[in-house]
Amino acid sequence: MWFPVREKGISLLVVILLISIHCLAQGITVDRLKDMVKAEEYERVVAVASQLLGNSKDPLEKARLYQLKADALYYINNLPESLENYLFALEAASKSEVSDLLLMLECNSHVGFCYRELGIYSKALDYYFKALDYAIALQDSTELATAYYNVGSGYQSLGDFANAIDYTNKAYEIDRVKRDTSAIAFDLKQMGVLSEENGNYKRAIAHYKESILMHMKGGGNANSVAERMNSIGLAYQQLGMMDSALYYVQQSLQAHQALNDSINIAERWVNIGSIYNQQKRYREARGLAELAMHYYEGLEQSEHLSSARLTLAENFMLTGQFARAEALLTENLNFSKKNQLLTQLKDSYGLLAEVKEYKGQYMEALDAFKQYKLLEDSTLTLFNRNAISELNIKYAVDVKEQENTILRLENEVQQSEIAGQDVRERWLLFSLAIVVISLVSITLALMSRYKAKRLQLEAEVNEMRTKIKVVLNQDTQALNMExxxxxxxxxxxxxxxxxxxxxxxxxxxxxxxxxxxxxxxxxxxxxxxxxxxxxxxxxxxxxxxxxxxxxxxx
Structure with missing residues (x-):
């Protein structure tokens, strides 16, 4: 049996030798690697680039090879190694006597993208600023506007909405000088979103309205105008101005109906249902929420279906149907976890806490509220630990209350000593010792349990964050568009x-x-x-x- 095995081994060596000779004859270059990236031969790009890097002596060529390797690793979703190779590219380029500003701009931008995807927002912002410097050096207005926009998004990730708005505004100013009405309208919309996240709903409304005017000036399409109408309505809802909120959302609904856009029509039903709930028009609200639910159940629209359920659950709660509200919210919690809908999961816990409080189940309401606060922390900003800080405050309050209890008991002991009741004094001292030991034990146990619960919840939130990213690949054929x-x-x-x-x-x-x-x-x-x-x-x-x-x- 050794002969066939030996034959196979020799054949394999021959194949490897032929492939090696073919590669050498082919003379794979950076341009060839670019073609391989276009052909989506990412694994091969990584292997060939690694081999070429071992033989390359020119720093700029090495930088381009590292960049191509990093691009391929990014496309196969290997962010840590992609980041590492972008950094290698920057290091190699810095040693070259020939400056490639575009390469430096792109690599710094991509390093920022990688850090942002990995949740390291402060480093992402550092590299966005470096990319901005190269965009300024290139004197390319399009690259400069994009760089300003990226810096704004970096600040947004850090929860610094004031700076995020400032840099987005710089991108807006460049687009305005270029008189690009579409880009201006887009910038204004983003500035509206940032203003909302900063809690400045009046400014958000102003930006959205100006964005609509720019669309009309530039002949923008009806769908974009309808989306901004809805955003204005939701901002008014946050301000408690329900009549204005209802007007703009209904205007958005009419626009989508004219476009026969069924998905957005159903979404507007949910928005209007939420406003009706706050206006105590419960029957109308329930009808719209149920109508939207029936529509979404026939589609793969998990996020919208969850939102419709929340509006209906809120309706049940406001009309005193707590059992129905709790059942629907429990179903929505499981549904949101399954579909990784972080915002809907957070809102479900928040509403469930209210329902539990209405039912007098205060401990369960507190547990639901803690989940809500932790999820709110992750959706607002990963670096803002408000929920954990609140838990720490609760721990401190609990400890203080226990200390006050001990002081009260000690005061009772002193009063018994003044009364001269020796037997009672010994009994109280003994009881006090037992109580103190028990209270200290309870306090330590509570602190330990709360700390463990906090760490567990934090770990669960972090795990949820890492699972949210989904990459969708879609193949298309030639469309023959004109x-x-x-x-x-x-x-x-x-x-x-x-x-x-x-x-x-x-x-x-x-x-x-x-x-x-x-x-x-x-x-x-x-x-x-x-x-x-x-x-x-x-x-x-x-x-x-x-x-x-x-x-x-x-």
Missing amino acids: LDDINQRLSQPLSEREFEILTHALSNLNNSEIAEKVFVSVNTVKYHLKNIYEKLGVTNRKEALQFALSTPKE
């Missing part, structure tokens, strides 16, 4: 360059591949895609594809 067909549906037409980038985006090319095709940077591609999405009234490639598929051919 620019005239697309522009007939738009108030603000696409340019030739935007149509070219849209065509590449819907042909299963990633941003790096598109950048290679049209000879621009990745950030420029992202900027064009942002404008394209605004003109189409969509938010991602999947919705852009649906728009293209629904466009009639002449």
Whole structure:
């Protein structure tokens, strides 16, 4: 049996030798690696780039090889190694006598992206600022606006909404000078979102309204206007101005009905139902919430279905149907956990705490509220530990109360000594010792239990954060789109360059591949895609594809 095994071994060696000779003859270069990235041969790119790096002597070439390797690792979702190779690329480029500003800008931006994805927001912000410096050096207004926007997003992740608004405003100012109405409208919308997160709902409303005016000035599509109308209504709802809130959300509903946009129509039913609940129009609110639930149950719209259930559960609670509210919230908790809906999970716990309090189940209400506060902490900012701080305050209050109890008991002992009741004095001293020991034991046990519970809840929240990221891959075929067909549906037409980038985006090319095709940077591609999405009234490639598929051919 040794001979066939030996034959197989020799054959394998021959194959390896032939492949090695083929690779040497082929002379794989950086350009060849770029082609491999375009072909999505990511594992091969990593292997070949690693081999070439061992032989490369030119620092700039090494920097480009590290960058390509990092790109490939990013696409296969290996963020730690991708980050490491982007940093290697920056180190190698810094040793080169030839400066490649675009490479430095892109690598610093991508390091920022990696740190942000890994939840290390302070480092992400540092590298966004470095990318901003290179954008300034390049004197490219598009890259500069994108860099300002990234810095703003970095501050947003850290919960520094004032600086986030400031840098987003800088991007807005550049877009305004360029008179790019679509980009201006997008910037204003983002400034509205940041103002809401900062609790400044009046300013958010002003930004949303100005964004609508810019859309109308630039001939923006009805879908974008309808979305902003809804945002205005929800901001008014936060201010307690229910009549204004209802007006704008109903305006949004009418616009979506005119567009026959069934998903957004159902979402507006939920929003209006929530407003009706606060206006005590409970029957109308319940009807809309149930209507939305029936619609979403037939679709894969888990987030919207959860929101509809919350509105209905709130209705049950406000009308005194606590058992029905609790049952629906319990179902929604399990549903939100299964589908990794962090915001809906948080809101379910918050509403459940209210229901438990109404029922007089105060300990269960407190447990639900603690879960709510921990989840609120993770959705607002990962570095803001308000929930844990509140728990620490509760621990301190509990300890203080125990200390006060001990002091009261000691005072009783002193009074018994004054009375001269020796027997009672000994009994009280003995009882006091027992009580003190018990109270100290209880206090220590409570502190230990609360601390363990805090660490457990914090670990669960961190685990939930890491599971939320989902990568969706979609293959598409050539769409045979015509620019005239697309522009007939738009108030603000696409340019030739935007149509070219849209065509590449819907042909299963990633941003790096598109950048290679049209000879621009990745950030420029992202900027064009942002404008394209605004003109189409969509938010991602999947919705852009649906728009293209629904466009009639002449």
